[in-house]
Amino acid sequence: METKGAGRSLAWLLTVWGVTRLVLLLFVFQVWVFPGPDVTSDVSVIYRGWYEVLRHGTFPLDDVTWQYPPAAALPVLAPAALPFLSYAHAFFMLAFLADAVVLQLLLYPAGRSGRSLRGAWVWVAGVPLLGPTVFARYDVMVTAVAVAALLAGVRHPRVMGALTAFGALLKVWPALLLVGCFRRRAWASAAVTAAGLAALFAVSMPGAFAFLTFQRDRGTEVESLGALVFHVARHFGWDGQVLLNYGSVEFVGPHVEQVSTAALALTGAAFGWLLLWRLRVTRRPPHTLADAAFTAVLVFTVTSRVISPQYLVWLVGLAAVCLTFRASRMGAPALLVVLASFVTVLEFPLGFVHVVTSDRYGVLLLAVRNGLLVAASVMAARRLWRATVPPAPAAPLPPEPARPRETPVSS
Secondary structure, three states, rough: OOOHHHHHHHHHHHHHHHHHHHHHHHHHOOOOOOOOOOHHHHHHHHHHHHHHOOOOOOOOOOOOOOOOOOHHHHHHHHHHHHHOOHHHHHHHHHHHHHHHHHHHHHHHHOOOOOEEHHHHHHHHHHHHHHHHHHHOOOHHHHHHHHHHHHHHHHOOHHHHHHHHHHHHHHHHHHHHHHHHHHOHHHHHHHHHHHHHHHHHHHOOOOOOOHHHHHHHHOOOEEOOHHHHHHHHHHOOOOOOEEEEOOOEEEOOOOHHHHHHHHHHHHHHHHHHHHHHHHHHOOOOOOOOOHHHHHHHHHHHHHOOOOOOOHHOOOOOOOHHHHEEOOOOHHHHHHHHHHHHHHHHHHHHHHHHHHHHOHHHHHHHHHHHHHHHHHHHHHHHHHHHHHOOOOOOOOOOOOOOOOOOOOOOOOO
């Protein structure tokens, strides 16, 4: 009976995945038009432009919108593997395949003792809530690498290290997967792989690390947590502007630099907390690796100067890995991330005009989305600490003062 129930649950899971992904493909292929700005233009215009430069053996040195590590060239060039399709359509199909790979990775350990299908359900349900943006960015491909690295980490630390290094050279954030890793073999493998790939790109293609300079000049993007300051301030006479700056829509004007600096300070504080956690942790069950990675990426996303919609793909993927472990305590933070994904599609692309103009509806959407992410971050950090760091021993009570012996009264 239990086997029949598991089979029925898997059948429902695959059916929901198939239907939702078909709908996403219909949107990105523009068989159906998704409301709001065209999210596929990044692929057909920006990615395609990078492709034309990259295929000649150099990085886009004159394009400040290229803000990615050198291995990001690979997903941009990958559509060449499907020459029978247009560039954009080939990219969408590759993103779809990456999505399918993630599902397969999450299903593989589900039959083992202590594992669950909950993680696969998080992925199946969370991804379509973000709308067609998922297949119109290369973040789903990076997430596939990160999910593979975390799932390999329990038994194959060297494989995890190599995949983590590769993921970090795709989009930096997968380096945070090592936060909860205490195996030297994983760290050594990551260091060797990163050094080798970085040297290969530096020698073979000029401008491999130009993205570091471009990233330094980023401002406060309109969807970030810090941007709420300016969204509210515009209603009280703040005279700044919203401009397309360094490839994203950012606030430009008085006090923007101070808010960006404050965001960097928060990121530094998050790093300090994670370092303290590593020094204090004593209990490390297998799911700690995934729980720590999820928590680390959450807090760094929330404190970032940019919270683009595709960032939620990372969080959904890592939350899904956490919930493949029955013992993981990340169920509630994962649910908050899924809810934030739904609010994200409401603000981009559906309500992006309201966000850009900072009207009340746009501010409300951002406040709710970012509030959910902040709550998820605090909750995840608290649960990770309580599950892995022993409580401080209670101070011993002072001894009671000795009572004077009573002298018996003679009758």
